[in-house]
Amino acid sequence: MTNETQLAVSEQVAVHLRSRILTGEMTPGQRLLQEDLAEEFGTSRLPVREALRMLAAEGLVELESNKGARVPVLDQDELSIVYKMRERLEPLALAESVPHLGEHVIEKLRLLQARIAEDADLSHFLALDREFHMLTYSGCASENLLATVERFWNSTQHYRRTFMEVSGPGRRWVVNSEHDFIIDAIERRDTDDAERYLAGHIRRTRMELMKQFEFRRLSP
Amino acid sequence: MTNETQLAVSEQVAVHLRSRILTGEMTPGQRLLQEDLAEEFGTSRLPVREALRMLAAEGLVELESNKGARVPVLDQDELSIVYKMRERLEPLALAESVPHLGEHVIEKLRLLQARIAEDADLSHFLALDREFHMLTYSGCASENLLATVERFWNSTQHYRRTFMEVSGPGRRWVVNSEHDFIIDAIERRDTDDAERYLAGHIRRTRMELMKQFEFRRLSP
DNA sequence: GTAGCCAAGAATGGATCCATTTTCAACGCT
DNA sequence: AGCGTTGAAAATGGATCCATTCTTGGCTAC
Numbered sequence: 071m072t073n074e075t076q077l078a079v080s081e082q083v084a085v086h087l088r089s090r091i092l093t094g095e096m097t098p099g100q101r102l103l104q105e106d107l108a109e110e111f112g113t114s115r116l117p118v119r120e121a122l123r124m125l126a127a128e129g130l131v132e133l134e135s136n137k138g139a140r141v142p143v144l145d146q147d148e149l150s151i152v153y154k155m156r157e158r159l160e161p162l163a164l165a166e167s168v169p170h171l172g173e174h175v176i177e178k179l180r181l182l183q184a185r186i187a188e189d190a191d192l193s194h195f196l197a198l199d200r201e202f203h204m205l206t207y208s209g210c211a212s213e214n215l216l217a218t219v220e221r222f223w224n225s226t227q228h229y230r231r232t233f234m235e236v237s238g239p240g241r242r243w244v245v246n247s248e249h250d251f252i253i254d255a256i257e258r259r260d261t262d263d264a265e266r267y268l269a270g271h272i273r274r275t276r277m278e279l280m281k282q283f284e285f286r287r288l289s290p
Numbered sequence: 291m292t293n294e295t296q297l298a299v300s301e302q303v304a305v306h307l308r309s310r311i312l313t314g315e316m317t318p319g320q321r322l323l324q325e326d327l328a329e330e331f332g333t334s335r336l337p338v339r340e341a342l343r344m345l346a347a348e349g350l351v352e353l354e355s356n357k358g359a360r361v362p363v364l365d366q367d368e369l370s371i372v373y374k375m376r377e378r379l380e381p382l383a384l385a386e387s388v389p390h391l392g393e394h395v396i397e398k399l400r401l402l403q404a405r406i407a408e409d410a411d412l413s414h415f416l417a418l419d420r421e422f423h424m425l426t427y428s429g430c431a432s433e434n435l436l437a438t439v440e441r442f443w444n445s446t447q448h449y450r451r452t453f454m455e456v457s458g459p460g461r462r463w464v465v466n467s468e469h470d471f472i473i474d475a476i477e478r479r480d481t482d483d484a485e486r487y488l489a490g491h492i493r494r495t496r497m498e499l500m501k502q503f504e505f506r507r508l509s510p
Numbered sequence: 511g512t513a514g515c516c517a518a519g520a521a522t523g524g525a526t527c528c529a530t531t532t533t534c535a536a537c538g539c540t
Numbered sequence: 541a542g543c544g545t546t547g548a549a550a551a552t553g554g555a556t557c558c559a560t561t562c563t564t565g566g567c568t569a570c
Contacts, residue, residue, distance in 0.1 A: 078355050078356070078522095078523065078524090079523080079524070080523080080524085081355070103550095103551075103552095104551075104552070105550085105551070105552090113524080113525085114524060114525045114526070115525090115552085116523080116524055116525070116526095117523080117524065117525095119340075119552090119553090120339075120343065120523085120524095123340065123343040123344070123347070124343070126347060127343070127346060127347035129434075135298050135301070135531095135552090135553090136298070136530085136531050136532065136551085136552060136553075137531090137532075137551090137552080138532095138551070138552065147431060147432070148432055148434060151386065151431075151432040151434065151435055152432075152434060154382055154386075155379060155382065155434075155435060155438070158378040158379055158381075158382055159375060159378055159379060161378075162374055162375065162378055166371065166374075211367060211371075212367070212368055212371040212372075214349075214368060214371065214372060214375075214445070215371055215375060218375070218438065225434070298552095298553065298554090299553080299554070300553080300554085323520095323521070323522095324521075324522070325520085325521070325522090333554080333555085334554060334555045334556070335522085335555090336553080336554055336555070336556095337553080337554065337555095339522090339523090340553090340554095355522090355523090355561095356521085356522060356523075356560085356561050356562065357521090357522080357561090357562070358521070358522065358562095511570105512569105512570095513568105513569090513570090514567105514568090514569085514570105515566105515567085515568080515569100516565105516566090516567085516568095517564100517565095517566095517567100518563105518564090518565090518566105519562105519563085519564090519565105520561105520562080520563075520564095521560105521561085521562070521563085522559105522560085522561075522562085523558105523559080523560070523561085524557105524558085524559075524560090525556105525557085525558080525559095526555105526556085526557085526558100527554105527555085527556085527557100528553105528554085528555080528556100529552105529553080529554075529555095530551105530552085530553070530554090531550105531551085531552070531553085532549105532550080532551070532552085533548105533549085533550075533551085534547100534548095534549090534550095535546105535547100535548095535549100536545105536546090536547095536548105537544105537545085537546080537547100538543105538544095538545080538546100539542105539543090539544085539545095540541105540542090540543085540544100
């Protein structure tokens, strides 16, 4: 028997929209019309409204009274700040997680990183990279902290994608090395080291993103 | 003419519920019934549902499918983690804010702190303390960061209250001194110092809260 | 006497219809 | 020709009613 515990319709709609935004099928600034979505999913507008509110709580859409929902647009400053937030919070999530990560999880991390290093496809990389980091946080007991971190990933996902599209695979080796460092620190149960490597990883990404951003701003 | 820009009904409901939870009129674990609230506010259940989703996004209520809404309960571990999150994120908010704080804001901070030091009333203290810290962050341009910080304050508000009720005013002088340090650092535009004092302020509070928590756990 | 079950009512989720606000394009005025 | 105005269409917000799920009090069986 399938293990589907009969998700509410609003939650099913949320699942579809979430994937649609995260895969880049919808881009920042794009409007989400309740009526169109309702028709598309074959429901009334009500579950769509609820789904939009759920996604808003996850940072995937933005609601404005009487004006509907759209995928949020981040300008350079906001993007930079979200990365600074990640830089401070994710090391905490990792620190809370490391002591509780079993050996099998660490092995899974190694396998994941191997796939990341092999796979050249951009969409795969984005999904696997996210899976990798979230797996390193999976020992963290606080749903609150994990949800906050996911919100950050949600709101920056689109910009990671375009950044990677533009910059190409030339810097991928750095990411791979950093991931290896993080795995190593986890294996040694060296929380401080793990935090440091992770903070560096996020900080470097922010720097490269910002450079990219300024470059593209000057050359449209 | 009054400057009320005709808030949506759902937002009016949210305003009332928000205040009701933050003032401690509703306590963690308490259930929120859509029908009762709808009748009380003289609306249908629909705006209440939307209001509950708004509050859920702010960390003030918790929704479970087919089971309704309740004010979230934090156990000791979760409370500790929220404080650790505050310890990492709020210094960032302060650092982003300090360079943009005008002289009049600093003057307002001094006045606020004076009122905090004078006023013995608990509810006043909680409100003023929150106002004080939020004002120190008011120069921060990122709505995202500010909203995240507010969520932390929301979900810990109740525990701050009971902590202060139990511990009494005996430690208030420490808070006052720490606030003075923070104001001084802001005045000198010394971002690093401000961050350090703030982190210490939050950390000390966490420590005392945890001690209190363990004590009460043993003596019911 | 206690554990488990079952049905009634209580509460939430969803559909449909109406009200209100926003949008935008055509029109008229200067 | 440019700009503000206005009104119709489109989109969101809210009310009411129905469907589904959850809760709970009482009953039966052991």
